[in-house]
Amino acid sequence: MKAPRAAGRSTPKPAAPDVAQQLELKPGQSIDLLKALHILTRDGKLNQDSRRKLKQVYHLYQFIEPLLTELAAQDHPVSLADHGAGKSYLGFILYDLFFKNLGRGHIYGIETRAPLVEASQQLAADLGFDRMSFLNMSVADSTRTDAVPERFDVVTALHACDTATDDAIAFGLEKRARAMVLVPCCQAEVAACLRQNKAMNLARTPLAELWRHPIHTREMGSQITNVLRCLYLESQGYQVTVTELVGWEHSMKNELILAKYTGQKKRAAAERLQQLLVEFGLDQSLQHRYRLD
Incomplete structure (x- = not known):
C-alpha cells in the first residue's frame, strides 16, 4: 500500500531542463523566447499548430547550422538575411541557438507587414538580441536599399509567397550570397x-x-x-540540393532548395x-x- 501524501505538499514542477526534454527542444533553447513567440503557451505547453511550426523551423535549422558553422570559422562575422520573415520565428531561433553564443554576426529580418516588424523589433530589444535588425520593405526593395550590407553570407526565405522567392534569389545573387536556403510557397x-x-x-x-x-x-x-x-x-555557380522540409502531413508547401556557392557556373x-x-x-x-x- 502506498504511503499517504503529506498534507499541504504539492507535486514539484519539473525543472527547466526536464521541460525542454519533454518538449524535444534543442539544447540551449530559450523557453522564454518560445513563449514570447507564442510557440509555447504561458504554462510551457505546445499545441498541435505550434508543434508543427517548431518542427519546421528546427528541421530547417539542421540544414542552416552547418553552413553557419563553416562560415563562422576564423572569426568571420556571419551575416544572414531572412526574407518574408513574418513573425521571425526562424530569425529568432537562429539567433538564440547560434548567433547569441557566437558573439558576432548579424541577422536582418525583411518583412512587408509593419506591425510584425515593430513587434519583432520590440521583442529583440526585450531579449537583448542586439545583433538583429528588422526592415519594413519588400524583398525586391531590400536589394536596392542602403540599410543592408553590400554582401550577405546566407539568404533564407521560408514560405515566401509567389515571386518573393524569385526576388530572394535575385537578392542573393546581387549580394553574392555564399548560401541560399529557400522554401517556396504559393x-x-x-x-x-x-x-x-x-x-x-x-x-x-x-x-x-x-x-x-x-x-x-x-x-x-x-x-x-x-x-x-x-x-x-x-x-x-551554385550547387543545388532539393529535399523535403518536413513530412507531408505537416505542410503541403514542403520543398526545400539548398544552394551553396561554388563559383562553377x-x-x-x-x-x-x-x-x-x-x-x-x-x-x-x-x-x-x-x-x-
Missing part, C-alpha cells in the same frame, strides 16, 4: 502564363495535356517554377533553362527573371 506566375497560352500550346505540343485541367495547371506551374529556379542557381543548366522556357512558351514572359551571362 506560386502563380508560371501557372498564369500557362493558362494564357493554353489553346496555342495544345495545338502545338502534346505536353500541354499536362496542364490542360485547372488543377494540373496549378501543379505544373509550381513544379516548373522550382525546376527553373534550380537550373538558374546552377547556371550562376554550369553551361548545361543555362542551356536547359532556355530550352524549358521555349518548350513551355514562357520565354517571352519570364526572360527578365533568368538573366544569363
Whole structure:
C-alpha cells in the first residue's frame, strides 16, 4: 500500500531542463523566447499548430547550422538575411541557438507587414538580441536599399509567397550570397502564363495535356517554377540540393532548395533553362527573371 501524501505538499514542477526534454527542444533553447513567440503557451505547453511550426523551423535549422558553422570559422562575422520573415520565428531561433553564443554576426529580418516588424523589433530589444535588425520593405526593395550590407553570407526565405522567392534569389545573387536556403510557397506566375497560352500550346505540343485541367495547371506551374529556379542557381555557380522540409502531413508547401556557392557556373543548366522556357512558351514572359551571362 502506498504511503499517504503529506498534507499541504504539492507535486514539484519539473525543472527547466526536464521541460525542454519533454518538449524535444534543442539544447540551449530559450523557453522564454518560445513563449514570447507564442510557440509555447504561458504554462510551457505546445499545441498541435505550434508543434508543427517548431518542427519546421528546427528541421530547417539542421540544414542552416552547418553552413553557419563553416562560415563562422576564423572569426568571420556571419551575416544572414531572412526574407518574408513574418513573425521571425526562424530569425529568432537562429539567433538564440547560434548567433547569441557566437558573439558576432548579424541577422536582418525583411518583412512587408509593419506591425510584425515593430513587434519583432520590440521583442529583440526585450531579449537583448542586439545583433538583429528588422526592415519594413519588400524583398525586391531590400536589394536596392542602403540599410543592408553590400554582401550577405546566407539568404533564407521560408514560405515566401509567389515571386518573393524569385526576388530572394535575385537578392542573393546581387549580394553574392555564399548560401541560399529557400522554401517556396504559393506560386502563380508560371501557372498564369500557362493558362494564357493554353489553346496555342495544345495545338502545338502534346505536353500541354499536362496542364490542360485547372488543377494540373496549378501543379505544373509550381513544379516548373522550382525546376527553373534550380537550373538558374546552377547556371550562376551554385550547387543545388532539393529535399523535403518536413513530412507531408505537416505542410503541403514542403520543398526545400539548398544552394551553396561554388563559383562553377554550369553551361548545361543555362542551356536547359532556355530550352524549358521555349518548350513551355514562357520565354517571352519570364526572360527578365533568368538573366544569363
